[in-house]
Each structure stands twice: as C-alpha cells, then as structure tokens.
Amino acid sequence: MFEIADRLLAALDTGADTAIATVTRVLGSAPRTVGTSMALADGRVLGSISGGCVEGAAVEACERVLGSGRAETSRFGFSDDDAFAVGLSCGGELDIVVSRLDSPAVRAELEAASAGRPAGLATVVGGPAALLGATVAAGEGRGLGGDLDEAALRDAGVDDVSLDRIRAEVEAWFAAGRTGELIVECESRLSLLVETQRPAPLLVLVGAVEFASALAAAARPLGYRVVVCDARPAFATSARFPAAHEVVVEWPHLYLAACDIDERTVVCVLSHDDRFDIPVLREALESSAGYVGAMGSRRTHERRVAALREAGATAEAIERLHSPIGLDLGASTPEETAISILAEVLATRTGTTGRSLREIDGPIHSRREEPAR
Structure with missing residues (x-):
C-alpha cells in the first residue's frame, strides 16, 4: 500500500471512512504486483490493483467491509468456462485482502513511507478469521506488535516456536526490503503479507x-x-x-x-x-x-x-x-x-532485453516469487 501512502494519509486526515484492498498473491500474468493497493475513501477510489479488470468487484468488497467491519479475502482469475464473470482477461490470477484502514500502526508506517523513510508491515491474510486483516508487525527493529501482541497470537494457536520464526522472518524481510507472502505452519496455518519500502533510490x-x-x-x-x-x-x-x-x-x-x-x-x-x-x-x-x-x-x-x-x-x-x-x-x-x-x-x-514485446515469447509481466515457507 505504500505506493499510495500520500493519498491514503490525505484521506485519513479528512476523517474519511476508508477500506483498502491489497494484492496478496499473483499467479501467472497479472498487471500489478504483490503489495499493490486500492482504497475506497468516502466513495472515492484511490489507486488500482488490476489495471481495470477487477476494480468494480474490489470496490464492492470495500463497501461490504466498511459496513461489517470484518476483513475478507477474494480471488480473481480468468476462466474460459465463465468468460463474462469478473476476472483477469490477461489470464492471470490474483488474491486480495480487504480491511478497514483505521490502525494507528498502519498509519505510522504510511507516514514513514510518505516521508521517504523505511517502512514495513506484516498483515494476516490467511488463518483464523478473527486475525484476518490485523497487523502483527510494523516497522523494522520493533519486533511483533501492531494491532496484535504476542499474547493475542498465542490465543489464536501460534506457539512460541512459530512466534520466534515469525519474528525472525519478518525482521529479515524488512531488512532486505522484501515484499511477499510469508506462510507459517503452526496449529493454525498463518499466512502473512509482508510489505516493505526502502528509502527512495x-x-x-x-x-x-x-x-x-x-x-x-x-x-x-x-x-x-x-x-x-x-x-x-x-x-x-x-x-x-x-x-x-x-x-x-x-x-x-x-x-x-x-x-x-x-x-x-x-x-x-x-x-x-x-x-x-x-x-x-x-x-x-x-x-x-x-x-x-x-x-x-x-x-x-x-x-x-x-x-x-x-x-x-x-x-x-x-x-x-x-x-x-x-x-x-x-x-x-x-x-x-x-x-x-x-x-x-x-x-x-x-535484467530484461528492452525489445518490443511482440518480438518475444513468454509472460509480459515479471515472474513472481512463490510464498516463503
């Protein structure tokens, strides 16, 4: 979400009721990368997650989340069997998580990103429904925290060994400026979206x-x-x-x-x-x-x-x-x-050729990493 940090902060400063949809997983050819976000703030759309393919459905999901207060996930893809369904005409598949944007921890990282400072978030995108959309870490070197402390994670079935792994993995991803899906196998399989921003090059x-x-x-x-x-x-x-x-x-x-x-x-x-x-x-x-x-x-x-x-x-x-x-x-x-x-x-x-896309074969979008396990 850091690519639209300025616009998100401007919306929050006006008191706008805001929900955000963030890409958590990409498979095959898709126009946007993991971590890309689109928000709905008092009826206004900020950003884009698909180049137009699924924006309408994402807006509807944002409206539902604003009404219910509960985060949700969705998957979009192209199917020959249902060519007129909402999906990605480019043939790819993407997952999104939609949640309210009202976390002080998230706002602090948006402010850091807007100022050009390093920023990092780790958000639950898969696992116990009660944790979905919650931030478990925010900011390099700050350990676990955000919306959920370690006690809340233990209550959700995350054991001490898994907590240690989450802490170490998230800190390593923050330090490397890495964005992607981190999967932790514990009593309740937990999937985290790690988003980072390094200082501007x-x-x-x-x-x-x-x-x-x-x-x-x-x-x-x-x-x-x-x-x-x-x-x-x-x-x-x-x-x-x-x-x-x-x-x-x-x-x-x-x-x-x-x-x-x-x-x-x-x-x-x-x-x-x-x-x-x-x-x-x-x-x-x-x-x-x-x-x-x-x-x-x-x-x-x-x-x-x-x-x-x-x-x-x-x-x-x-x-x-x-x-x-x-x-x-x-x-x-x-x-x-x-x-x-x-x-x-x-x-x-x-590391690409710089040639015309019509002269080369293969996917036109960059290859995505598999989730870390």
Missing part, C-alpha cells in the same frame, strides 16, 4: 543541462530521489531544475564519493566535459551503483574510454558503462531522450 544527474531537467521531470514519478550536480554555480540552480529534489554545486566526483550508494543507485553523466566526466565516471564505475551511463557520440565514447583507461579504470569497470546512453528509440528532444535513458535504466535493473 538515488538518481544523480551530472551536468546542469537541459537534458538533466527533462530527465529529472521524468524520473521523479518513478520514485527516484533526483539530484542534479554541477560545479558551476551559474548553471546549477533550483530554479532551472524544479523537478529535482536537490541541486548541488560541487565537483561531481567529490559529491558522489560522499553519497550512500547501493545497487539501486543510477548515475547519468550528461555534462560533455572531461574535467567532470572522467573523475565522476571512475568514481561511479568502481562503486556499487546499479547503472552508470554517459551521454555522447560514439566518437566521444571512444575518447572517454581511452581517458578512463589512462586514469586507471579497469576493463571490468569500463564494461559497466552504458555509453552512448539510452535505448535506440530515435529520440532527439530532451524529453524523448529522457524516456530512452529511463527505459534502459529499467531494462538494466530488471
């Missing part, structure tokens, strides 16, 4: 140029924390880059060296100036950044590679460089180029 745009402005505007809705960095104060101004979270006046390689970089970090060098490009590329390529790209022609790329070798960059590091940056989309304007670059970033992150 960092996108560093080197060079205060028009391409950086377009790329910042396109990347921000994708969840990146966008930083534009340039050593020239006349160019690196917040007024020129309104979509950036931060505009930094600094030598880019010094800024990058001070950053907390992980495998989700993206570095795009757009400056066309070897004084900036070579030091920052060497720093980026030797870091754990998941994507490093540089703008320029093929001739510029060859010159840049030679300069990187001369500066001591290894062949393995240079092999990580995406240059010329972007996919072959025929882009020419800054806005089109931004799409080309972000498409390559996504393909690199997911």
Whole structure:
C-alpha cells in the first residue's frame, strides 16, 4: 500500500471512512504486483490493483467491509468456462485482502513511507478469521506488535516456536526490503503479507543541462530521489531544475564519493566535459551503483574510454558503462531522450532485453516469487 501512502494519509486526515484492498498473491500474468493497493475513501477510489479488470468487484468488497467491519479475502482469475464473470482477461490470477484502514500502526508506517523513510508491515491474510486483516508487525527493529501482541497470537494457536520464526522472518524481510507472502505452519496455518519500502533510490544527474531537467521531470514519478550536480554555480540552480529534489554545486566526483550508494543507485553523466566526466565516471564505475551511463557520440565514447583507461579504470569497470546512453528509440528532444535513458535504466535493473514485446515469447509481466515457507 505504500505506493499510495500520500493519498491514503490525505484521506485519513479528512476523517474519511476508508477500506483498502491489497494484492496478496499473483499467479501467472497479472498487471500489478504483490503489495499493490486500492482504497475506497468516502466513495472515492484511490489507486488500482488490476489495471481495470477487477476494480468494480474490489470496490464492492470495500463497501461490504466498511459496513461489517470484518476483513475478507477474494480471488480473481480468468476462466474460459465463465468468460463474462469478473476476472483477469490477461489470464492471470490474483488474491486480495480487504480491511478497514483505521490502525494507528498502519498509519505510522504510511507516514514513514510518505516521508521517504523505511517502512514495513506484516498483515494476516490467511488463518483464523478473527486475525484476518490485523497487523502483527510494523516497522523494522520493533519486533511483533501492531494491532496484535504476542499474547493475542498465542490465543489464536501460534506457539512460541512459530512466534520466534515469525519474528525472525519478518525482521529479515524488512531488512532486505522484501515484499511477499510469508506462510507459517503452526496449529493454525498463518499466512502473512509482508510489505516493505526502502528509502527512495538515488538518481544523480551530472551536468546542469537541459537534458538533466527533462530527465529529472521524468524520473521523479518513478520514485527516484533526483539530484542534479554541477560545479558551476551559474548553471546549477533550483530554479532551472524544479523537478529535482536537490541541486548541488560541487565537483561531481567529490559529491558522489560522499553519497550512500547501493545497487539501486543510477548515475547519468550528461555534462560533455572531461574535467567532470572522467573523475565522476571512475568514481561511479568502481562503486556499487546499479547503472552508470554517459551521454555522447560514439566518437566521444571512444575518447572517454581511452581517458578512463589512462586514469586507471579497469576493463571490468569500463564494461559497466552504458555509453552512448539510452535505448535506440530515435529520440532527439530532451524529453524523448529522457524516456530512452529511463527505459534502459529499467531494462538494466530488471535484467530484461528492452525489445518490443511482440518480438518475444513468454509472460509480459515479471515472474513472481512463490510464498516463503
């Protein structure tokens, strides 16, 4: 549900009576991932769980839950025997849990997610009816709690060994930023939906140029924390880059060296100036950044590679460089180029081809993990 945290908080702030439907399991080809949510707040729909296939039925489920106060689950799928029934025309199958959104523990995690801080929830989505929809853990490092304490779980048939496992598994999932279904075999088989949000991934745009402005505007809705960095104060101004979270006046390689970089970090060098490009590329390529790209022609790329070798960059590091940056989309304007670059970033992150879907076989949505047991 963290993808709509801002909208959920806005609804709760108005006192809206709110129910939320969250995807707990996906089988086959389905348009949304586990943890995706849609809410009904005073008759208004927030978010989407299926791209339109089952929204109507989910709204009806939300209305029932608001009336009864009891959480419920539903399964949707496509059946050739009943082609006109509510289902997924894409051929997949998904399960949802629907519950009232009135838990202080959940609200606290929504506030953390909205502020860009780590957030985590573990919610009962299968097991004793009395526990359905209840939160058993909220927030990394806080142990079991939320709506149910350990005594309530014991009363529901969860023994001490299972409690220890739930505690350890949920903490491990929170720490890893993992979202999915966790199944615990105990006296009453318990299924938990674990939802996490890590801090927003960092996108560093080197060079205060028009391409950086377009790329910042396109990347921000994708969840990146966008930083534009340039050593020239006349160019690196917040007024020129309104979509950036931060505009930094600094030598880019010094800024990058001070950053907390992980495998989700993206570095795009757009400056066309070897004084900036070579030091920052060497720093980026030797870091754990998941994507490093540089703008320029093929001739510029060859010159840049030679300069990187001369500066001591290894062949393995240079092999990580995406240059010329972007996919072959025929882009020419800054806005089109931004799409080309972000498409390559996504393909690199997911390990996919970047080719047209009609040219390849197999499922068009990412493969889902089986529930952990």
